Amino acid sequence: MDDFFEDAQTQDIQNVQQDGSQAQQYAVFDAFENESPTQAITLNAYVSPEQQLRKDKLRVIEDERIAQIREKDQQERLLKQQKKQKAQEYLQEFKKQQDADIAQKRSQNKQKQEIWLENNKNHNQYKNSWDQIAQNIALKDGEYPGQKDVTKMRQAILNKRSDLTK
Structure with missing residues (x-):
């Protein structure tokens, strides 16, 4: 008769007593492993058709608002990406112009230095x-x-x- 009333939980409890306190902790969790997850408690209250219409309207309005927010977010991302790309192009153009200006100044400075050296050479002959x-x-x-x-x-x-x- 004892075999008939024994189940997995009683066997787990006997194992817990044998294995010690750590095994006892794991056995407690194993006892709840086979249970189905609990669902939220819902009230089966009567909802009038007017209240249901209001809920549906609110749900539609909320869905529209969420869709607008997503669309606005997407537009902002595109605008931000366009601005970033435009800034990168401007930066590349600025660097290119800066390099050209540096090369031009370098050549002008070389020419000025050659003229100065030539004048200095003429000056030293007297x-x-x-x-x-x-x-x-x-x-x-x-x-x-x-x-x-x-x-x-x-x-x-x-x-x-x-x-x-x-």
Whole structure:
């Protein structure tokens, strides 16, 4: 008769007593393993047709609102992606323009440096500044290409040059 009343739970309890406290904990969980999950308790209250219509309208309104929110979210994502792509294109164009400007400045600086080196080389060939001035002006009477008379200026420059060379 004892075999008839024994079931899996009593066998688990006997195993628990034998295996100790840890096995006891697992046995408790095993007892609930075969049970079906509990469902939410629903009230079987009478719902009038007016209340059902209101619930349906509210459900439709809620579904529309959710659809609008999803559509708005999708549009915002597309707009954000477009802005991001436009910003990437602008950034690439900006970098390209910046590289072109840098290359142009580099070539201009090289040209300026070559001109400066050439001027510096010409400057160093004269012993003093008066030689350079005298070289750049026409000291003979017939060499001056201008129309004004600059004989007094020429004479002053020659006198100053002669004072320095004495």
